[in-house]
Amino acid sequence: MAKEIKAKMLSKILEVKVKPGDAVKAKDVLLVLESMKMKIPVRTPIDGVVKSVEVKPGDTVDRNSLLAVVE
Amino acid sequence: MEELVKDLEARKRAIRERDGEKRVSSQHKKGKLTAWERIERLLDRDSFSEINPFVTTRVTDFGMDKKRMPGDAVITGYGRINGRKVYLFSQDFTTLGGSLGEMHAQKIARIQDLAMANGCPLIQMNDSGGARIQEGILSLNGYGAIFKRNSLASGVIPQLSLILGPSAGGAVYASGLSDFVFMVRGISRMYITGPDVIKRVAGEEIGHEELGGADVHAQVSGVAHFAHETEDECFKAVRRLLSYLPQNAYEVPPYREPDRGLASDEALDKVIPLDPEESYDVHEVIEAVFDAGSFMEIHEEYAMNVVVGLARLNGHVVGIVANQPEFMAGVLDINASDKIARFVRFCDCFNIPLVNLIDTPGYLPGSTQEFDGIIRHGAKILYAYSEATVPKIVLIMRKAYGGAYIALCSRDMAYDRVLAYPTADIAVMGAEGAVAIIFRKEIAAAQDPEKRLEELKRQYLEKFGGPYLSASYGLVDQVIAPAETRRELFRALDSILEKQESRPEKKHGNIPL
Numbered sequence: 106m107a108k109e110i111k112a113k114m115l116s117k118i119l120e121v122k123v124k125p126g127d128a129v130k131a132k133d134v135l136l137v138l139e140s141m142k143m144k145i146p147v148r149t150p151i152d153g154v155v156k157s158v159e160v161k162p163g164d165t166v167d168r169n170s171l172l173a174v175v176e
Numbered sequence: 177m178e179e180l181v182k183d184l185e186a187r188k189r190a191i192r193e194r195d196g197e198k199r200v201s202s203q204h205k206k207g208k209l210t211a212w213e214r215i216e217r218l219l220d221r222d223s224f225s226e227i228n229p230f231v232t233t234r235v236t237d238f239g240m241d242k243k244r245m246p247g248d249a250v251i252t253g254y255g256r257i258n259g260r261k262v263y264l265f266s267q268d269f270t271t272l273g274g275s276l277g278e279m280h281a282q283k284i285a286r287i288q289d290l291a292m293a294n295g296c297p298l299i300q301m302n303d304s305g306g307a308r309i310q311e312g313i314l315s316l317n318g319y320g321a322i323f324k325r326n327s328l329a330s331g332v333i334p335q336l337s338l339i340l341g342p343s344a345g346g347a348v349y350a351s352g353l354s355d356f357v358f359m360v361r362g363i364s365r366m367y368i369t370g371p372d373v374i375k376r377v378a379g380e381e382i383g384h385e386e387l388g389g390a391d392v393h394a395q396v397s398g399v400a401h402f403a404h405e406t407e408d409e410c411f412k413a414v415r416r417l418l419s420y421l422p423q424n425a426y427e428v429p430p431y432r433e434p435d436r437g438l439a440s441d442e443a444l445d446k447v448i449p450l451d452p453e454e455s456y457d458v459h460e461v462i463e464a465v466f467d468a469g470s471f472m473e474i475h476e477e478y479a480m481n482v483v484v485g486l487a488r489l490n491g492h493v494v495g496i497v498a499n500q501p502e503f504m505a506g507v508l509d510i511n512a513s514d515k516i517a518r519f520v521r522f523c524d525c526f527n528i529p530l531v532n533l534i535d536t537p538g539y540l541p542g543s544t545q546e547f548d549g550i551i552r553h554g555a556k557i558l559y560a561y562s563e564a565t566v567p568k569i570v571l572i573m574r575k576a577y578g579g580a581y582i583a584l585c586s587r588d589m590a591y592d593r594v595l596a597y598p599t600a601d602i603a604v605m606g607a608e609g610a611v612a613i614i615f616r617k618e619i620a621a622a623q624d625p626e627k628r629l630e631e632l633k634r635q636y637l638e639k640f641g642g643p644y645l646s647a648s649y650g651l652v653d654q655v656i657a658p659a660e661t662r663r664e665l666f667r668a669l670d671s672i673l674e675k676q677e678s679r680p681e682k683k684h685g686n687i688p689l
Contacts, residue, residue, distance in 0.1 A: 113480065113503055141505035141537075145455045 107176035108151050112166040116140035120162060123173070127155045135173050136160070149175045191229050191246045199270035208341055208363050209407050211251050211268040214301055218411040219255035219262075226253040227290075228283050235277065238310040245271045248280040249304075252287045254296070257415050260423060263291035264299035269341050273305035276347065280308070281318020288325035295424035297334040299414065300350055303341030319346045326353035331525040333424045336414060339364040339400070340407060344388075352399065355522055356417065356474070358410050359390035359400045366393060366400075391477075398478040398511060416472060420486040420493045421526055428527050429493035434467045438490065438666055441465075444658040448535070448573055448599050452606070455501040458483055461533060461573070462496060465489075465662045471496070474519060479511035480504075484519045486528070490666040492673070495523035497584070498533035501574070508580050509540040510553040517556035517687075524564035529669060532584050532591075535574040537606065552688040557583040559687045561590040565677040569668050571661065572596040572643065572652070577605050587651050592675065593668040596643035596652045603640055607633045610640075 116138040123135050134146040135155070156174040160166060192212070203210045209217065215224050230246050249271040254263045265284050267274040284300075291298040307315040329335055330353065337351035338358045343366045351357050351366065359366070367388035374380050374387070386392065393400035404410040422429045447460050462471050466487040473485040481504040484497050497516055499506035508516075523530055539545075539554060561568065561583070569592065570585045581602060587594055596602070604610060611632045612619065622628035639645075646652040656664045 141507060142453060143455045143501065143505040144451075144453055145502055 107156060107174050108149070108153070109171055110135060110147060110149065110173045110175065112138065112147075112168060112170045112172055114140055115165070115167050116145065118160045118162050118164045118166065118172075119144060121158055121160065123155045123158065125155050125157055129153060129155060129175060135175070138166070147172060151175060187246075188229070203270055206341075206363065208269070208303065210270065211266040211301070211303070214266050214338075214340065214407065214411075215251060215253075215255070215264070217408060218264075218299070218301075218414060219257060220259065224253055224255035226251060228252055228286065231279050231283055233277050233279050233308075233311065235311045235314065240310050243272060247271070248277060248283065249274050250276075250280045250283055252283045254287075254290070257418050260418065261294070261296045262299055262418070263287050263294075263296050264301065266301040267304045267341075269303040269305070272308065274303050274341065275305045275308035276315055276318055277308035277311040278314035278318050281315070281321055285318075285321045285325055288322065288329060291333055292325070292329050295333060295426065297336065297418060297421065297423065298329065300335070300337045300354065302337060302339050302343040302347070302351060304347060305342060306345045306347050316346070319349070323349050323353060326350055330355075331425055334418070334421050334526065336417070338410060338414065339366050339390075340410075341365075344368075344370055356402070357393070357400045358402045358404065358414060359393055360404050360407055360410050361390040363407075364388075364390050364400075394475075395477045398475065398514065401474050403477065417486075420472065420488075420528075425525055425527070431491050431493075432467075432488060434488065434491040436468050438663040440657075440659040441662065442659050444661055448597065448658065450599065452575065452601065455505070457502045458498045458500050458506075458533060458535070461661075462487065462498060465665060466494075466496070467491065475515050479509070479515045481506055481509065482512040482516055484515060489531070489662075489669055492669060493528055494669065495519060495528045495530045496533065497530065499536035499580075499584075501535050504540070506536040506575075507538065507540040508536060508554065508557070508583070509545055510548055510550050513550070513553040513557050517560040520557075520560040520564055524560070524566050527566060529567035529673070530561075530564065530569070531665060531669075532568070532570045534570060534572045534576050534580075534584050536577070536580045536584070537575050538578040538580040554579065554583070555688040558589065559685070563679065563685060563687075564590070565675075565679065567669060567672040567675050568592050569665060569672075570594045571665065572600040572602060573658075574599050574601060575606070576600065576602045578603075592672045594652050595664060595668060596646070596655050597658055598643065598655060600643035600646075600652070600655075601641055602643060602646045602652070607637050607641065611636050 119139045120137040129149045130152050132148050135149055136147050138145045153175045156176045158173045159171045200210055232246050232248050249268045250265050252265040265287050335354040336356045337354040348366050365384045365388040371382050371387055390403035394403035402413055441464050444464050466489055470488040471485055481500055483500050487496055576585050615632050619625045619628050643652050643655050
């Protein structure tokens with residue numbers, strides 16, 4: 106089952122650690138965001154394969170923006 | 177006698193079956209359960225006793241005499257949840273749209289009085305079109321009678337509101353005055369004025385769900401504490417919530433034998449990052465420290481920069497207030513202040529000790545916050561904790577700066593026991609900001625201001641960083657290793673569980689609202 110990973114708040118993409126096709130385990134860090142001068146690791150809640158990454162470093166995202174899909 | 181009992185049974189059956197297939201299916205078609213189904217699914221099996229089923233409207237205007245229905249569109253009574261008594265009402269949308277008339281209101285008021293007099297939680301299941309227009313001002317006055325009782329019962333018995341259909345206009349305030357509001361996606365809607373009126377008056381077009389659905393109130397307005405997918409899920413949450421609460425303000429919350437010991441947990445040593453700019457999910461700390469699976473989060477999707485909820489610590493119910501570094505760095509803002517203050521006051525009302533897990537850079541700076549009144553909203557946190565007489569424990573995990581230190585950690589303001597991790601950073605502000613102010617001239621005059629700033633920052637941190645300076649003032653009672661958190665928090669709680677504290681006698685305080 107595909108899991109959509111979304112941003113929880115307005116933030117900037119600092120780092121993207123995975124690319125489509127990568128195998129990931131639950132709790133692995135997919136990307137790192139920055140908000141309020143804080144680095145925020147975004148983790149996958151499930152084991153699976155990265156289906157898509159929707160953002161690149163430097164992008165600004167808002168609450169509920171799609172970041173990546175893992176399935 | 178036999179005849180009379182037969183007649184009674186027939187009357188009762190008529191009431192019970194008044195819904196008929198057509199009415200039941202009209203409710204089911206909307207994706208809703210009927211008023212009776214709700215009662216049966218919420219309560220322990222066969223525990224419900226109805227009160228006042230024969231009551232009906234006295235108004236005869238506008239053909240009301242022909243629409244008259246026993247029960248007057250609301251079922252009231254008492255039953256049990258997990259074996260403990262509750263009083264409740266369940267509005268019947270299939271009768272006159274669940275509208276509230278004079279007698280409907282009287283039935284509810286009666287249940288409220290009984291819940292209060294007997295010290296039992298009150299559960300309000302709302303599914304109503306609002307005031308019964310045919311009954312005019314009698315209907316409005318009925319709301320008044322209900323709201324007064326909601327207000328008087330506040331802090332005496334827990335009051336839970338389930339929004340299981342429309343709840344519009346004045347009717348919303350029975351829920352607004354409750355301790356907890358539960359909503360269900362797709363069927364609940366709650367607003368003072370609906371989309372039609374808004375369109376007429378303001379020209380704004382907005383749908384029911386967008387204006388007053390579960391997500392709006394759980395995420396944006398903060399009116400709802402819980403949002404669920406289905407009614408059954410909602411009932412489950414109600415039953416779970418009640419398992420943490422005392423029946424009334426004169427009892428203590430139910431103790432439950434813990435299923436884990438107090439052994440240390442080395443994994444906790446790795447949760448808090450040493451880099452102050454790195455975040456983590458505070459849920460990880462909560463899950464590792466409190467009794468397994470016992471954390472029930474409240475306002476999960478609202479003001480997520482702070483996490484609040486009920487849990488058990490070695491069997492004892494506690495209220496947790498934890499900054500969430502992962503969301504807006506865990507700052508305090510207006511919504512977080514309201515969320516914390518409301519929760520703290522609830523816990524104090526019902527004898528639930530408080531545990532603060534602290535990692536916050538302070539109050540959120542900005543003109544929006546100032547214009548919207550962060551001063552009066554932020555003051556609610558100070559007021560709520562100062563007023564609270566339940567045991568209050570603080571664990572400073574990392575940042576505790578400025579106003580947030582005062583509000584959430586200050587010994588002399590409110591706290592019985594202050595613990596800290598070695599990673600605690602307790603100060604008026606972060607090192608960089610502090611040094612920039614204290615040494616402004618010196619830095620400006622330096623050959624390499626940036627280098628000087630770094631040097632001074634390091635010196636400042638060496639002297640003032642960490643928990644030990646505060647500990648030397650006695651403002652931190654003990655510094656603990658993260659792995660020992662569960663045991664240390666429990667011992668702190670255990671040592672003050674029976675604390676008695678009094679407050680000046682007064683009519684009531686004047687919390688800044």
